Amino acid sequence: MRILYDHQAFTGQRYGGVARYFHDLMESLLEMGVGVKLSLPFSNNEYLKNSSVRRPNKFKHIFGFMPTNMLVSRTNRLNSIVQLQRGKFDVFHPTFFHNYYLNHLGKKPFVLTYHDCIKERFNLNHIDNSSHAQKQELLNRAAKIIAISENTKADLLEFYQIKPEKIAVIYHATSFKNHQLPKDFQVKTPEKYLLYVGARNDYKNFTGFVTSIASVLKKHPDVHLLCAGGGDFNKTEHEFIASLDLQSQVKHFNFQSDDTLFYLYQQAIAFVYPSLYEGFGIPILEAFACGCPVVLSNTSCFPEVAQDAALYFNPNNQEDVAYKITEIIQNEALRKSLVEKGNIRQEYFSAEKTATQTLNVYKSILAK
Incomplete structure (x- = not known):
């Protein structure tokens, strides 16, 4: 089985819960013998410094913080599109909510992890750039949705139109x-x-x-x-x-x-x-x-x-x-x-448990 992950959570963040989650998941899956690929040419993310998954090229903010981040993000996105178009994977697992990939997946399935409904609950539009309608489309088209707690699953069912059986609750773990x-x-x-x-x-x-x-x-x-x-x-x-x-x-x-x-x-x-x-x-x-x-x-x-x-x-x-x-x-x-x-x-809670349950989600999609 080959799983492709994209650049989104790693491009602009040196630290952060979402990047940590995906890094630890990929490391655990690699140890289990699963084929894992991270599409990420450039990143200053600290979790990847000694990673078995990928060690991307570091970059300097030569044009200022935001302009450089935007340029690197677009470069990484183009690379992710190339990887998607090549199709050398079985399941795609995007690491955030940008919908750039929908026109490049072909018939390949994707899994979406939903970490929280903070934006929806508190009307905090600065948290991400995806509208409610865009997220609803991603949730509709995802083969399976992973919620990281029963609380998040309940919130998803409150704020979006989703069948409960489409959501798998898989808890986080910590490498600590x-x-x-x-x-x-x-x-x-x-x-x-x-x-x-x-x-x-x-x-x-x-x-x-x-x-x-x-x-x-x-x-x-x-x-x-x-x-x-x-x-x-x-x-x-x-x-x-x-x-x-x-x-x-x-x-x-x-x-x-x-x-x-x-x-x-x-x-x-x-x-x-x-x-x-x-x-x-x-x-x-x-x-x-x-x-x-x-x-x-x-x-x-x-x-x-x-x-x-x-x-x-x-x-x-x-x-x-x-x-x-x-x-x-x-x-x-x-x-x-x-x-x-x-x-x-x-x-x-354990990294092995998180990875095993996530792998079972991937397998359930491919078995259909």
Whole structure:
């Protein structure tokens, strides 16, 4: 069996959940002996640096960030079209929602992974450039749809016209489960910190969360909120943090490797995920794998993924957020219990399981 994946998730992103998902899936399928090809001449994606799948050519932003990204994206798209027209594959699995491939597939089937309905739920048109009608067409023409949680499947059925049996729910996994830090690996961090990972915009509820825990941090001046990744704080964020007088306790941390992120999870008091909505939430599994207590919003997919292995708060209730964060800081027995439950819960998820179930989807299409 030969599976072709395209360039979309890897062209402009160095990091990100979607790119991580496809990279880990392809690596696992390769290990299982499945023929995997990634159509991607140019990319600066970090996950592909030592990949068995493909190591694309790196590029510099010689025309500026956006113009260069657009040029590289179009070049990669042309290459994907060439690969599609050659037809040397059995199933095509696009990595995002651009519909360029529909006129080049011929009779070959394709599978579409749908990660979340954040754009639909919150009317956030900047998330991608595909309209509702364009996505409906992709969903109609896909041979099978993979949803990454039951929550995402329910949302798809709410926002689009799809038969439930066309959707297969296949959970994510994390490579952190088998990650080993180099001996004596260390990173300079605050002694005590809560860890926030990733983007901070819109539905991520970063400002709402910081507002809710401002009084808690002031009562615990030795505790920091460490924000890993997601880009440096912008001017608005700096002004917001200053308005709460938390400049010395809310810090940003850029990381360049999985080793660093793994270490940050390991050393944290807890990982906090105050988002109002996610399709799955891979950082939850990363925290489990690192032995880090998990504190989550009680929204969307979070209870489905973490079950009893997390402490939950209502993200819209400042008092509840403050109470739960105080509890996780002060209650060592609670933290230990959550780590133990996380160790148990993480066994339900594995890269091999994700790959096997996805391979079964491919096989079911070709058997028709």
